[in-house]
Amino acid sequence: MDRAHPIFDTTASWPGEGSSRVPFWAYTSEAHYKRELERFFYAKHWCYVGLDAEIPEAGDFKRTVIGERSVIMTRDHDGEIHVVENVCAHRGMRFCRENRGRAKELLCPYHQWTYSLKGDLQGVPFRRGVRKDGKINGGMPADFKPSENGLTQLKVARRGGVVFASFDHDVEPFEEFLGPTILEYFDRVFNGRTLKLLGYRKQRIPGNWKLMQENIKDPYHPGLLHTWFSTFGLWRADNDSQLKMDAHFRHAAMISTRGKGGKVAEVTAGVDSFKESMKLNDPRLIDIVHEEWWGEPTVVMTTIFPSVILQQQVNSVSTRHIQPNGHGSFDFVWTHFGFEEDDDAMTQRRLIQANLFGPAGFVSADDGEVIEWSQEGFEQKPSHRTLVEMGGTDTADADHMVTETLIRGMYAYWRKVMGE
């Protein structure tokens, strides 16, 4: 082995200026991963927790995570939504075990401490001790204050039926966090309509969590990796499209309008995934009906850093929640939904188009696979680096798909926050 260029170099710094060459160690270093949790998931950022529609009634709760920290989203009797950390104030137990449910209060079974749906400590068994033979045995110290020993309560932001939370109570307002450009695309989907929950799909992907952000900041791959996109023109280099970011380059929207598909030498010649003769036996798989709220674009994929992706791919709409667990793995939780005004035909259409997405999707299954294979390459030689130079080395918005500018933007932001 070359001593001057070790494969495992724990002192390596970012290679050169800019963000167009990402070192493999950014995906393999456990120390950097912990720093990402601290700086992106646990401070200064709003993280996705769920939809209003998941907990419609008073007392409903949903267990989820922010980074690796288990949290519970609850709806109290006033209709307010709270997010509390799933760690008992007493002995630190992660007490809530169900995915979803309904409760009057939150209970840690170990010593039966109880909390309100807001996270305030309500009950401590034997707090004043137990009287036996005229003597008080035990009890908490006289100066024990329940008001100072509730669950960790997070700051909550709700907009258009979506719930975000932050451990950091000094985080900027949610609207400023998104910035005006991304907020516009957020509001395009979540414009105040009541959402109709369709269900969940979950997968554990053995790759670094950032790879999923990159996947949806990468308009270069869909028309190449995904036969369905290249063949049916759903997402292709000859489609009208725009790539937009917030002022910090951390969030992005990929906006595109479906083209005619079919053979176009410039974008399909030599592309293995393009299947010229492919015809669907059941056309309902892409029975696309234009919805007024789309406006011109047929697809907008929005990445909100670090925790969630908002999907509108023709009639299929979902949130995709990134839940990291270690530097080399994350859980990816898809929540599909529709809207209150959907008739049965539209609901059925959304359910059938969902076959394109998710862990078994005609399109999305490939993404999980290539992320796994990428991570394997990175683990093999962490001192090497990727080339993210399609379309140049800059981090500007673009009006075409033949560029990796959004990934470069994300790493420009990552370098700044991580101090790398």
Added chain:
Amino acid sequence: MTSQIYTELLALYADYAAVVDSTDWNRWPEFFLQDGAYRLQPRENFDAGLPLCLLALESRAMIKDRVYGVRETMYHDPYYQRHVVGIPRLLSVTQTEAGEVIEAEANYIVFRTKRDGVSEVFNAGRYRDTILRTPDGLKFRLRLCIYDTEMVSNSLIYPI
């Protein structure tokens, strides 16, 4: 009579497992009626009455489209799969205008073995079937696979 139906059911389940474990997936759609459906659904959604499936293939034609996807369009790590199907429960047999309708269910486990890996439990669940007797034998009107393994180990490509 019931024991004869039960024997036919055993044969159907054994044949289905043999086909989906082979790479001869072109034969998979033949187990379904033309308007038959194949649904693979996380148990969480099923129990909560939420309609979303991992796969919802609503006709034999759509199942054929899935076969084409598996064979031709989905880039994936190749793997072997091995189904172990438990003893079925015959729930009901009903005579209808369309013919004899059988309701049945069986537990299953699917093991996945990648080329460089060890065998792992990939998907555990329960088939909940509605079957119609036709001149061509028993065909699924609906094969609903309700799986406990809600956290899919990355991606699921081949039919369960």
